Amino acid sequence: MKEQTKLVTTGRHPERYSGLVNTPVFRGSTILHQSMAEWEDKKKRRAADEHGASTYGRFGTPTHHALEEAVAELEGGFRSQVYPSGLAACATALTSLLSAGDHVLLTDSAYSPTRGFLTRVLGRFGVEVTIYDPTVGAGIEANIRPNTRVIYVESPGSETFEIQDIPAIAAAAHRHGAKVVMDNTWGTPLFFKPFQHGVDVSIQAATKYIVGHSDAMLGIVTCTEETWPLIKRTTQDLGQTAGPDDIYLALRGVRTMNVRLRQHWKAGVEVATWLENRPEVEKVLHPALPSHPGHELWKRDFLGACGLFAMVLKPASPAAVEAFIDSLQLFGIGVSWGGYESLIIPFNPSGDRVAAKWPYTGQALRLHIGLEDPADLIADLEHGFETLKHADPQLLAV
Numbered sequence: 001m002k003e004q005t006k007l008v009t010t011g012r013h014p015e016r017y018s019g020l021v022n023t024p025v026f027r028g029s030t031i032l033h034q035s036m037a038e039w040e041d042k043k044k045r046r047a048a049d050e051h052g053a054s055t056y057g058r059f060g061t062p063t064h065h066a067l068e069e070a071v072a073e074l075e076g077g078f079r080s081q082v083y084p085s086g087l088a089a090c091a092t093a094l095t096s097l098l099s100a101g102d103h104v105l106l107t108d109s110a111y112s113p114t115r116g117f118l119t120r121v122l123g124r125f126g127v128e129v130t131i132y133d134p135t136v137g138a139g140i141e142a143n144i145r146p147n148t149r150v151i152y153v154e155s156p157g158s159e160t161f162e163i164q165d166i167p168a169i170a171a172a173a174h175r176h177g178a179k180v181v182m183d184n185t186w187g188t189p190l191f192f193k194p195f196q197h198g199v200d201v202s203i204q205a206a207t208k209y210i211v212g213h214s215d216a217m218l219g220i221v222t223c224t225e226e227t228w229p230l231i232k233r234t235t236q237d238l239g240q241t242a243g244p245d246d247i248y249l250a251l252r253g254v255r256t257m258n259v260r261l262r263q264h265w266k267a268g269v270e271v272a273t274w275l276e277n278r279p280e281v282e283k284v285l286h287p288a289l290p291s292h293p294g295h296e297l298w299k300r301d302f303l304g305a306c307g308l309f310a311m312v313l314k315p316a317s318p319a320a321v322e323a324f325i326d327s328l329q330l331f332g333i334g335v336s337w338g339g340y341e342s343l344i345i346p347f348n349p350s351g352d353r354v355a356a357k358w359p360y361t362g363q364a365l366r367l368h369i370g371l372e373d374p375a376d377l378i379a380d381l382e383h384g385f386e387t388l389k390h391a392d393p394q395l396l397a398v
């Protein structure tokens with residue numbers, strides 16, 4: 001079946017729900033059983049890890065199981081588990097696989113709250129973290145120690161957009177008995193197939209493109225058959241679950257993901273290409289542009305691009321950059337991404353980076369290209385650049 005068709009059919013069981021097209025929102029804590037025999041049977045099926053055999057709301061309702069079924073199929077993994085946020089998914093995946101005395105290799109391009117969790121929380125429990133250059137590729141092997149259990153990858157980084165050579169990193173990890181955990185939020189389950197490239201655990205901040213409308217928070221971890229029991233056990237030990245209303249919104253988002261993402265991809269490339277030719281712009285960091293240092297790897301491993309990328313402005317005064325951002329009408333100022341609306345946010349990676357030096361001096365800005373007409377977004381940015389130049393007369397010369 002083609003992916004577009006899978007998005008429509010996956011995780012749906014109308015025959016179980018009076019013929020309703022969508023799995024309803026099931027709210028519940030207690031799950032009643034008709035007899036002791038049914039209770040014992042359910043417990044047995046749950047112990048045997050039968051998907052959907054739940055004895056309590058925390059272990060999921062049919063709403064939870066529908067989304068888990070859908071994402072496992074789309075990511076191409078064995079099983080998925082939902083979490084109340086993307087960061088909860090990252091934190092639980094890492095807690096599942098790491099113990100005191102273990103060593104983890106973390107890409108310098110990782111989502112910074114994930115870095116914070118590893119260093120601040122797991123660090124307190126005796127997990128050692130080494131930050132590596134995201135572009136290291138097969139060279140990662142030199143960083144692997146006898147106690148390295150996890151290599152954490154995020155490709156591309158969601159601020160700095162380095163593409164990682166995941167198959168090379170996975171091959172090195174597996175030679176040394178380490179697992180590869182990937183934050184696959186940018187690639188989405190449609191544009192990067194983690195398990196075909198050697199990933200052992202894949203994470204989606206479903207808050208982004210799966211929910212797709214900036215109206216719910218959710219995370220999902222998808223596993224191989226080998227990593228699933230550990231993730232599941234730890235998830236239950238930590239009491240992790242998510243609300244069925246948010247999950248319903250994510251399931252609704254799944255159905256339109258292909259059409260939305262193809263539009264984000266096309267419009268994102270159009271705006272990025274236009275920006276690349278602007279004299280005020282030092283560099284555009286978009287993996288689908290041939291000028292991107294990771295473009296060849298992106299072409300080899302990815303099936304598309306989402307609407308998130310960055311640009312670095314030529315050096316301009318902070319007041320001029322502020323005037324530029326403030327002048328934009330169609331770009332909201334805010335974090336997160338993956339909704340239908342365009343966003344812009346300044347960032348400064350130079351302070352955090354330890355393994356891969358950030359080479360730019362101008363202001364870096366992350367853009368999310370939403371579902372507006374790209375011509376309107378370009379006109380908005382063009383007007384913004386006029387404001388920028390007038391606020392910084394030196395730039396008028398460029």
Ligand SMILES: *Cc1c(COP(=O)(O)O)cnc(C)c1O
Nearest residue numbers: 085086087111158185205207218
């Ligand atoms: C947003 C984000 C997360 C965290 O997701 P939340 O739902 O906000 O907790 C994790 N990784 C990446 C790459 C993200 O962009």
